Amino acid sequence: xxxxxxxxxxxxxxxxxxxxxxxxxxxxxxxxxxxxxxxxxxxxxxxxxxxxxxxxxxxxxxxxxxxxxxxxxxxxxxxxxxxxxxxxxxxxxxxxxxxxxxxxxxxxxxxxxxxxxxxxxxxxxxxxxxxxxxxxxxxxxxxxxxxxxxxxxxxxxxxxxxxxx
Numbered sequence: 001x002x003x004x005x006x007x008x009x010x011x012x013x014x015x016x017x018x019x020x021x022x023x024x025x026x027x028x029x030x031x032x033x034x035x036x037x038x039x040x041x042x043x044x045x046x047x048x049x050x051x052x053x054x055x056x057x058x059x060x061x062x063x064x065x066x067x068x069x070x071x072x073x074x075x076x077x078x079x080x081x082x083x084x085x086x087x088x089x090x091x092x093x094x095x096x097x098x099x100x101x102x103x104x105x106x107x108x109x110x111x112x113x114x115x116x117x118x119x120x121x122x123x124x125x126x127x128x129x130x131x132x133x134x135x136x137x138x139x140x141x142x143x144x145x146x147x148x149x150x151x152x153x154x155x156x157x158x159x160x161x162x163x164x165x
Contacts, residue, residue, distance in 0.1 A: 030089040032072055042078040045095035045148050046118035047133065048086055059118030068112055068129040087153060094151045096120045102139035102149060110134050110151050
């Protein structure tokens with residue numbers, strides 16, 4: 001009875017509908033679409049905050065109240081002026097400051113850096129702009145040449161900032 005039905009999920013209309021559904025789920029559950037509001041490209045793992053307008057984003061840094069309100073971690077590189085996806089929840093590949101001793105720090109809190117825009121740190125800032133990014137889950141990949149580690153994100157931003165548009 002069903003032998004002659006071709007369920008080719010790579011077919012145009014089915015694939016397009018499926019991809020729209022996946023993008024909608026991503027933007028409302030654990031991802032948010034953002035536009036790179038800077039003149040430089042954003043790399044995978046960069047931490048961003050919203051600047052103004054319709055989800056315009058720039059690299060977050062814990063040196064001022066406005067720039068320390070991070071909203072997500074760049075999921076894939078975003079060229080200057082282009083739109084992309086930032087993770088707002090879950091497990092994320094995050095860029096850290098270089099020169100850290102990450103050995104044995106899994107389970108420790110991760111903070112927004114005060115010295116490197118878009119980066120995280122395991123050193124808690126000693127000022128009013130301390131922002132916890134999440135919990136360090138796996139630092140085995142981290143080196144000075146590859147300053148990335150896996151983090152479980154938390155408390156990214158107010159829900160009103162990530163409502164779907």
